[in-house]
Amino acid sequence: MSKLIHGSCYCQKIMFIVKDEFSRFYFCHCDQCRKMMGTAHAANLFTEVDNLTWLKGAELVKRYDDPHRAFTKAFCPECGSPLPYISKASNTMVVPAGCLDEEPSKQVDAQLFCVEQPHWYQVGLSAEKKAGFPNS
Secondary structure (H helix, E strand, C coil), X not given: CCCEEEEECCCCCCEEEEECCCCEEEEEXXXXXXXXXCCCCEEEEEECHHHEEEEECHHHCEEXXXXXXXXXXXXXXXXXXXXCEECCCCCCEEEEHHHECCXXXXXXXXXXXXXXXXXXXXXXXXXXXXXXXXXX
């Protein structure tokens, strides 16, 4: 039997469980994923649609589908957290790694569209690392 991983949005109005049975795990650096996530890359896990069960708030999930391309973002309308959605392109469940409350066993398979990484991302990888906010 597979381990179940809990997931939620930041405000906890939307919660789900998902089987720890992910087929793929990608960091995508494409322009569209960076814009939709507001960060250096999307971190998405892929699983079968039936592996995810909504515990509460499923009716609250908002979804944006790009009208011209196969790009989607599902999110909580209250706190804006990215949430799982069924991909129209492949009929699989896309699970943003950041909405999981526990670590998945799947390791990252690849980083995609690295040619589109912004310069600030590469520079940032070598920046000083701190445990929390800086003192000043």
